[in-house]
Amino acid sequence: MKLEKNLRLYQEVIDPPMTQAELDNINSAQFDFAQTLGLKLTYCAKDRLEGELTVEQRHLQPTGIANGGVYCVIGETLASLAAVAACGKPAVGMSNYTDLLGSVREGETIRAVAKPVHVGKRTHLWRVEMSAGGRLAAVTNLKLMVMDS
Amino acid sequence: MKLEKNLRLYQEVIDPPMTQAELDNINSAQFDFAQTLGLKLTYCAKDRLEGELTVEQRHLQPTGIANGGVYCVIGETLASLAAVAACGKPAVGMSNYTDLLGSVREGETIRAVAKPVHVGKRTHLWRVEMSAGGRLAAVTNLKLMVMDS
Amino acid sequence: MKLEKNLRLYQEVIDPPMTQAELDNINSAQFDFAQTLGLKLTYCAKDRLEGELTVEQRHLQPTGIANGGVYCVIGETLASLAAVAACGKPAVGMSNYTDLLGSVREGETIRAVAKPVHVGKRTHLWRVEMSAGGRLAAVTNLKLMVMDS
Amino acid sequence: MKLEKNLRLYQEVIDPPMTQAELDNINSAQFDFAQTLGLKLTYCAKDRLEGELTVEQRHLQPTGIANGGVYCVIGETLASLAAVAACGKPAVGMSNYTDLLGSVREGETIRAVAKPVHVGKRTHLWRVEMSAGGRLAAVTNLKLMVMDS
Numbered sequence: 001m002k003l004e005k006n007l008r009l010y011q012e013v014i015d016p017p018m019t020q021a022e023l024d025n026i027n028s029a030q031f032d033f034a035q036t037l038g039l040k041l042t043y044c045a046k047d048r049l050e051g052e053l054t055v056e057q058r059h060l061q062p063t064g065i066a067n068g069g070v071y072c073v074i075g076e077t078l079a080s081l082a083a084v085a086a087c088g089k090p091a092v093g094m095s096n097y098t099d100l101l102g103s104v105r106e107g108e109t110i111r112a113v114a115k116p117v118h119v120g121k122r123t124h125l126w127r128v129e130m131s132a133g134g135r136l137a138a139v140t141n142l143k144l145m146v147m148d149s
Numbered sequence: 150m151k152l153e154k155n156l157r158l159y160q161e162v163i164d165p166p167m168t169q170a171e172l173d174n175i176n177s178a179q180f181d182f183a184q185t186l187g188l189k190l191t192y193c194a195k196d197r198l199e200g201e202l203t204v205e206q207r208h209l210q211p212t213g214i215a216n217g218g219v220y221c222v223i224g225e226t227l228a229s230l231a232a233v234a235a236c237g238k239p240a241v242g243m244s245n246y247t248d249l250l251g252s253v254r255e256g257e258t259i260r261a262v263a264k265p266v267h268v269g270k271r272t273h274l275w276r277v278e279m280s281a282g283g284r285l286a287a288v289t290n291l292k293l294m295v296m297d298s
Numbered sequence: 299m300k301l302e303k304n305l306r307l308y309q310e311v312i313d314p315p316m317t318q319a320e321l322d323n324i325n326s327a328q329f330d331f332a333q334t335l336g337l338k339l340t341y342c343a344k345d346r347l348e349g350e351l352t353v354e355q356r357h358l359q360p361t362g363i364a365n366g367g368v369y370c371v372i373g374e375t376l377a378s379l380a381a382v383a384a385c386g387k388p389a390v391g392m393s394n395y396t397d398l399l400g401s402v403r404e405g406e407t408i409r410a411v412a413k414p415v416h417v418g419k420r421t422h423l424w425r426v427e428m429s430a431g432g433r434l435a436a437v438t439n440l441k442l443m444v445m446d447s
Numbered sequence: 448m449k450l451e452k453n454l455r456l457y458q459e460v461i462d463p464p465m466t467q468a469e470l471d472n473i474n475s476a477q478f479d480f481a482q483t484l485g486l487k488l489t490y491c492a493k494d495r496l497e498g499e500l501t502v503e504q505r506h507l508q509p510t511g512i513a514n515g516g517v518y519c520v521i522g523e524t525l526a527s528l529a530a531v532a533a534c535g536k537p538a539v540g541m542s543n544y545t546d547l548l549g550s551v552r553e554g555e556t557i558r559a560v561a562k563p564v565h566v567g568k569r570t571h572l573w574r575v576e577m578s579a580g581g582r583l584a585a586v587t588n589l590k591l592m593v594m595d596s
Contacts, residue, residue: 010211029211032209032210032211032216033207033208033209033210033215033216033218033219034210034216034218036207036208058182058185059182059185060181060182061181061182061183061226061229062159062178062181063239066182067181067182067183067222067225067226068225068229068241068242068245069182069183069218069221069222069223069224069225069226069245070182070222072218072221072222072225072245072247073216073218073219073221073222074218075218076216076217076218076221077210077216077218080210080217090212092217092249092252093217093249094248094249094392094421094441095246095247095248095249095393095395095441096217096218096221096245096246096247096249097244097245097246097247097393097395097544097588098221098244098245098246098247099243099244099564099565099572099588099590100241100242100243100244100245101564101565101567101572103241117546117548117583117586118546118548118583120548122443123392123443125546125548125586136564136565139564139572139588141544141546141586141588143392143393143441143546145420145421243541243570243590244542244544244590246395246439246542246544248415248416248423248439248441250415250416250418250423266397266399266434266437267397267399267434269399271592272541272592274397274399274437285415285416288415288423288439290395290397290437290439292397292541292542292590294569294570308509327509330507330508330509330514331505331506331507331508331513331514331516331517332508332514332516334505334506356480356483357480357483358479358480359479359480359481359524359527360457360476360479361537364480365479365480365481365520365523365524366523366527366539366540366543367480367481367516367519367520367521367522367523367524367543368480368520370516370519370520370523370543370545371514371516371517371519371520372516373516374514374515374516374519375508375514375516378508378515388510390515390547390550391515391547392546392547393544393545393546393547394515394516394519394543394544394545394547395542395543395544395545396519396542396543396544396545397541397542398539398540398541398542398543401539
């Protein structure tokens, strides 16, 4: 896969943090679901990831606010990348628990920060807080299993 | 909102089930996140919803399988519609717990069925099972609060 | 540990179901948290477990109904035993998601049934429904990791 | 109920924090599930609660470590009290999501801290971190609904 060839990701622990060129490489990949949605990675290191997504009409649910699934996807994607960045190996999500705490409207930007809760040899737990306009909108807790390479 | 004007949804309990014309109306709406992803509603009644999504390249994560967030979105969207279909009022998701149990590849179709676990006056709990090729791939438990109109 | 010496549990897949003598053996063990709470195992096979607990004053929270943690414990305990019964190996809980759906008062009996959602080589997901007086009171989804012996 | 008569809890927001006499009053109540288990409240204010439980034989599961349900109960109980302390009204738990991250043995003390994630008019989300010997053992996320008095 092209992404894996070009990047430290999946090959080593991300320390020091990704350069802007590395972030641009990930953000320009076309095949990934996160990119389909417009999620941009803005910071990536072994102990913290950050990303953002500006809500457009295509992210809305019928009542005019962002579909709750948007937060789940942001949390899933950032936490999955975070686990890989922290251990240098592939990791698969086992469960995604997302609390939906506020609503976000078209034009607002959701800023997300992923931090580790538990980084073990076989499993990880990452917590992703998502805010817009200074208000907490959602929190994802993603549990992952590290795959032996 | 156009969707609300054209449909029984948000106005009454969906009994009898939606006609094919009503399903087509929802599936052709352009502003909704679910439609952005290619999720089609195939059955909608007050006590069961069904939908499907065929996995394309744009749904994948870097390792070549569907991004776990895809299941969360399907679960969130079907369960939210299901709650509205069951009570005839708007409902907002409060928490989305999705177990990720299997992987699905490009070209496979995810079939999802939403059934009620608890339908109360103020809160609902819906469970959405998602399968592909006869194997269970994910289960979402969505808790919602009913909004008084 | 005495329990492990006397029982098929932890040594083999429980098929056929436990005899009444085997259930009595488990229910009379003194060191286990479940027994401390008064939880009785009433059926145990590789694909289903059942148990019950009669709510007493010591299970209540200050407002006079059973503490929500009681359901979490029942779910945790039955699902953990169920995973062991299904695979014949030790298994440890990784996450416990319990929806609290109704209240139960002193003197009522909570009946619980554990069924498998996903039984894989490395992880299990079990779902435990708990009812009292015919009403659903809570549901636990317990995710476990199988330990290699 | 005696507890409600003697305490600010359930009647007002707990600010300033409880005195030692108020904590002793709660810890000596006999009818509560938390007290049955030996959970002691050590700090209680509107924006933070702390408690501790020393693991005894009666808290163990068959493999000799604390039953995972013990953490769920600690999280449920502290977060429920915390919600009441923060709003001065009764609140009922709607869902308890507990990640089980480490094991604790007989004689070790679990220290728990509850902090608010979201305190709304109708719903709260509290997060309870539980540690023993400096290691994180479990985290509970409890969602509650505030009851109008």
